[in-house]
Amino acid sequence: MPRLFTYKDFDSGSEKVKQYADKHTPVIICERETTRNTPFNVKVRIGTNVKHPNAPDHHYEYIQLWNLETLVGEIRLQRSSYGEKPLFIETEFTLIPKVSLRLEAIAYCNRHGLWISEEVFVKVKD
Amino acid sequence: MPRLFTYKDFDSGSEKVKQYADKHTPVIICERETTRNTPFNVKVRIGTNVKHPNAPDHHYEYIQLWNLETLVGEIRLQRSSYGEKPLFIETEFTLIPKVSLRLEAIAYCNRHGLWISEEVFVKVKD
Amino acid sequence: MPRLFTYKDFDSGSEKVKQYADKHTPVIICERETTRNTPFNVKVRIGTNVKHPNAPDHHYEYIQLWNLETLVGEIRLQRSSYGEKPLFIETEFTLIPKVSLRLEAIAYCNRHGLWISEEVFVKVKD
Amino acid sequence: MPRLFTYKDFDSGSEKVKQYADKHTPVIICERETTRNTPFNVKVRIGTNVKHPNAPDHHYEYIQLWNLETLVGEIRLQRSSYGEKPLFIETEFTLIPKVSLRLEAIAYCNRHGLWISEEVFVKVKD
Numbered sequence: 001m002p003r004l005f006t007y008k009d010f011d012s013g014s015e016k017v018k019q020y021a022d023k024h025t026p027v028i029i030c031e032r033e034t035t036r037n038t039p040f041n042v043k044v045r046i047g048t049n050v051k052h053p054n055a056p057d058h059h060y061e062y063i064q065l066w067n068l069e070t071l072v073g074e075i076r077l078q079r080s081s082y083g084e085k086p087l088f089i090e091t092e093f094t095l096i097p098k099v100s101l102r103l104e105a106i107a108y109c110n111r112h113g114l115w116i117s118e119e120v121f122v123k124v125k126d
Numbered sequence: 127m128p129r130l131f132t133y134k135d136f137d138s139g140s141e142k143v144k145q146y147a148d149k150h151t152p153v154i155i156c157e158r159e160t161t162r163n164t165p166f167n168v169k170v171r172i173g174t175n176v177k178h179p180n181a182p183d184h185h186y187e188y189i190q191l192w193n194l195e196t197l198v199g200e201i202r203l204q205r206s207s208y209g210e211k212p213l214f215i216e217t218e219f220t221l222i223p224k225v226s227l228r229l230e231a232i233a234y235c236n237r238h239g240l241w242i243s244e245e246v247f248v249k250v251k252d
Numbered sequence: 253m254p255r256l257f258t259y260k261d262f263d264s265g266s267e268k269v270k271q272y273a274d275k276h277t278p279v280i281i282c283e284r285e286t287t288r289n290t291p292f293n294v295k296v297r298i299g300t301n302v303k304h305p306n307a308p309d310h311h312y313e314y315i316q317l318w319n320l321e322t323l324v325g326e327i328r329l330q331r332s333s334y335g336e337k338p339l340f341i342e343t344e345f346t347l348i349p350k351v352s353l354r355l356e357a358i359a360y361c362n363r364h365g366l367w368i369s370e371e372v373f374v375k376v377k378d
Numbered sequence: 379m380p381r382l383f384t385y386k387d388f389d390s391g392s393e394k395v396k397q398y399a400d401k402h403t404p405v406i407i408c409e410r411e412t413t414r415n416t417p418f419n420v421k422v423r424i425g426t427n428v429k430h431p432n433a434p435d436h437h438y439e440y441i442q443l444w445n446l447e448t449l450v451g452e453i454r455l456q457r458s459s460y461g462e463k464p465l466f467i468e469t470e471f472t473l474i475p476k477v478s479l480r481l482e483a484i485a486y487c488n489r490h491g492l493w494i495s496e497e498v499f500v501k502v503k504d
Contacts, residue, residue: 001382001482001494002444037209039216056308061449066380069491071439074202080362081198081221083163090165092218095207104379110332113447116379127256127356127368128318182434187323192254195365197313206488230253236458239321242253289461291468326454333450333473335415342417344470347459 004106004116023050023086026063026105026117033123034097042072042093044105044117051086052109054079063107065093072103097124130232130242149176149212152189152231152243159249160223168198168219170231170243177212178235180205189233191219198229223250256358256368275302275338278315278357278369285375286349294324294345296357296369303338304361306331315359317345324355349376382484382494401428401464404441404483404495411501412475420450420471422483422495429464430487432457441485443471450481475502 010021029043044063046052052060059079065072073093082089095101101122107115136147155169170189172178178186185205191198199219208215221227227248233241262273281295296315298304304312311331317324325345334341347353353374359367388399407421422441424430430438437457443450451471460467473479479500485493 001484002447002449004379069380070206071204071380071486071488072207073204076200076202078197078199078362080196081219083222083224087222090220093207094216096209096213098209106379108449110330110449119379127358128321128323130253195254197254197360197362204488232253234323236323236456322458323456324459325456328452328454330449330451332448333471335474335476339474342472345459346468348461348465350461 002114004114005112006116006118019050023047023052024107024109024112024115026107026115028065028103028105028117028120030103030120030122032121033125036098036124036126037096039094039096040122042095042103044091044093044107046089046107046115051088053086054082054084054089058111059109060089061108061110063089063091063105065095066104066106067095067101097122100124128240130240131238132242132244145176149173149178150233150235150238150241152233152241154191154229154231154243154246156229156246156248158247159251162224162250162252163222165220165222166248168221168229170217170219170233172215172233172241177214179212180208180210180215184237185235186215187234187236189215189217189231191221192230192232193221193227223248226250254366256366257364258368258370271302275299275304276359276361276364276367278359278367280317280355280357280369280372282355282372282374284373285377288350288376288378289348291346291348292374294347294355296343296345296359298341298359298367303340305338306334306336306341310363311361312341313360313362315341315343315357317347318356318358319347319353349374352376380492382492383490384494384496397428401425401430402485402487402490402493404485404493406443406481406483406495406498408481408498408500410499411503414476414502414504415474417472417474418500420473420481422469422471422485424467424485424493429466431464432460432462432467436489437487438467439486439488441467441469441483443473444482444484445473445479475500478502 007021007025034040064074075091103120105117133147133151153171160166190200201217229246231243259273259277286292316326327343355372357369385399385403405423412418442452481498483495
């Protein structure tokens with residue numbers, strides 16, 4: 001299967017290796033608690049401290065948000081929308097939860113494959 | 127070609143016809159002026175006063191944002207992420223503009239085809 | 253709305269203009285008659301006599317097949333799957349028709365926008 | 379991470395369990411040897427002996443073809459294109475290989491998640 005890379009696969013490496021992993025790793029940014037049947041926003045950002053390139057031959061193509069085995073949404077990134085400079089791509093998903101969530105974001109770099117965030121648990125209350 | 131429906135195609139119709147058009151029509155919500163080379167957020171909402179169904183056999187499948195002939199981004203909507211009740215789907219795109227924008231949103235309902243928003247002009251300044 | 257270019261928009265132009273249009277125009281290749289409730293294959297080819305580039309900054313991104321207002325299918329083209337040289341991209345859709353079809357293919361070039369094929373009528377018999 | 383189910387995860391189960399796995403599992407059908415820089419067709423079929431449903435609330439949504447960590451292509455399946463009865467969905471990808479391939483297909487069922495085929499090795503010769 002295509003490997004799903006995580007930051008942890010690289011965090012014992014050199015500084016350069018860790019920067020490579022940082023700029024590729026999607027991070028989920030959202031509240032840890034929300035209310036049932038109410039729109040809930042989840043931001044995904046690629047990279048924490050290191051910006052990823054956005055060149056014609058090296059860029060991110062899509063971001064998916066998953067809740068366990070269920071696809072929550074997918075955003076197709078058009079490279080030219082983000083200019084020519086390295087950047088932190090940020091995007092937002094909305095869902096209306098019924099039960100608690102175990103969210104993960106997966107993003108595809110056309111040169112370095114699939115990268116997955118850490119899992120985020122969101123408690124959904126009445 | 128597949129027809130691209132707009133609210134105006136229906137606004138001389140009966141109240142029922144106008145509600146049909148309202149609930150299908152994407153609306154762009156954003157500032158009318160922004161700064162070059164800076165991330166700019168554009169919200170798209172489907173429906174102004176009337177909520178669209180979100181049933182297994184009747185729901186919105188994707189939203190595209192266009193700047194004239196250039197695709198800015200595309201969001202694949204997963205029906206089950208939005209529950210069972212009619213709703214106003216809202217989603218957000220980010221782009222980094224170099225020049226002024228003429229934005230339009232196009233959305234696809236699996237039962238009633240392609241719908242397009244009004245065009246929004248955004249002035250981009252240095 | 254984003255313009256939907258056709259070959260006919262350009263066929264009174266110079267030889268160079270016609271070549272520009274040729275290499276961008278999707279063409280539907282299929283039988284003109286088929287049987288209800290039976291898988292039916294529809295090939296779409298981009299370009300008739302002139303090959304389109306497949307460079308990192310100039311390539312086709314997706315092909316959609318439409319039956320009037322209904323989306324039949326969509327293929328996301330990964331540029332790197334097609335090498336570096338200009339080519340005729342060919343792809344295939346399958347559908348199981350219930351009634352006669354009015355097919356059109358739409359394809360998106362990241363530099364020159366949306367292009368639409370001629371409509372093809374397919375008679376569907378019992 | 380979202381689980382990637384394979385037929386082997388279920389093949390020690392009851393007949394019913396094996397049928398569940400069969401109808402969900404994508405299978406790659408292609409030659410095992412091909413020629414460099416020449417279009418190569420890869421068929422993907424979902425299910426070997428048992429047909430998968432195609433109901434509004436239970437159907438396949440997309441098929442991706444991967445070559446190790448590189449996405450070869452993606453087909454968005456429109457449910458209504460395939461009628462109401464269970465079926466073997468078949469689709470075709472084309473690529474122009476430079477080096478030997480290790481292909482896998484991944485498909486997403488909106489109710490039962492991501493399923494992955496066995497890996498197929500294709501030798502690419504001059």
